[in-house]
Amino acid sequence: MKLTQLKYFQAVCRCGNLTRASRELHISQSSLSEAIRELEEEFGVLLFYRLSRGLALTKEGEYFLQEINGLLEHADQVAEHMNALKSTGQTVTLGVPPMISVLLFPRLLALFQKSFPGARLLAEEGGSLVNEARVADGTLDAAVISCSGDSLPELSYQVLCTLKICFFVSRKNPLARKECLRIADIGETPLALLGEDSFLTSCISRHFEAQGLTPNVVLNTNQLAAVGQIVRDGTAAAFLFQGVLPEEDETAVLPVEDLPPVSVCLIWNEARRLPPCAARFIRMVKGAGGSLAAGLSTD
Structure with missing residues (x-):
């Protein structure tokens, strides 16, 4: 045997x-x-x-x-x-989307440092679509991505939490007076979306298209600080995960009825031989389950 x-x-x-x-x-x-x-x-x-x-x-x-x-x-x-025992000096490469770097990455880093004090975690920022491709081809050891229930990754994955998509808009905008929005309410409102490699941007585009609408995108950027300033100034509104930007007097954060929650997953390539440190880190994240993302899920 x-x-x-x-x-x-x-x-x-x-x-x-x-x-x-x-x-x-x-x-x-x-x-x-x-x-x-x-x-x-x-x-x-x-x-x-x-x-x-x-x-x-x-x-x-x-x-x-x-x-x-x-x-x-x-x-x-x-x-x-x-x-x-031989993790000292090893480097684990982890793909992290911009919004996840704000919400979840600090917890992942804390877990890594506690478990592998002699190793290094190299976080490479990129959208979920690019991250998934880079894990598949072995460029990254693992990645955190966003995905919907009907488009779960083909790679091995562990769901960490679910997040709600919200509409961030200046309180000077008439839409800010609403308690809840539908995509059709947004009309020609200028939008600042994340980069084109972002799952969220792809998701928003699909939902607009499904309703025969075209989003008025004036900016694509992964710079969340810039997006926050643009929203506060009233130059454009944005779709982001709840909690990515702090709630402020100048900004309204509205739920969007016709946008479903998004799953956040850790992905890795089971067919590839991972560095020992990376394999153990993945197992530890899987073992931590929902406790790692406690307080983040909005389902």
Whole structure:
């Protein structure tokens, strides 16, 4: 019995069939079949019923899965702790969108520094669309991105929180008197949007287009300080996540009825061998779950 065989068995159980498991693990179906056959021969029991629509665990298979889950988790922990011993001098590259750098990155940095005092976290600012592509091609070890429920990333991911999109506008603008907006209410209001590589900008454009409208974009920039000043001056309004800019007397922050909440995810490429420090950091973020983003979610 080898750890690799156990991981293959666990993946087949999780995926329900060999096709999906082989795709997830990036190995051939024949290799998976062979690993399961070897386990069954070693223990002299059937682990799966072979059905026309996939695989189903036998009673023995259910017991085996229950036992190896803890074993594999412990094996991963041992490997991570051993790898952490050599984390000194390592650099983890993390893609971070502009708004997330304000809301969530300080918490990620604090977790990293506490766990890897001898390593360095290199934060590279970029929009979610670019970040996802750079994780896929291995330029980044991991990234934080924004995405909607109907466009979750194809890479491995962990949802950290959900955020509400709000409309930031000068109180001198008549729209500021509303309690809530719809996209149709915005009309020709000048807009300052984030860069074109931003998920939020893409999302806003899609929702305008779906209603047969064209946003009056006068500026694209990732400089949040500039956006805040432009909004306060009344030069333009902006769509941003709630909490990105401080609430001020000059600015109204309005919910938008027809814009759904946005998921914020940590993504990484499971098919790529990550530096030990990066792999352990990802696991720690996954383990922290919602507590890492406590107070941010607006769902």
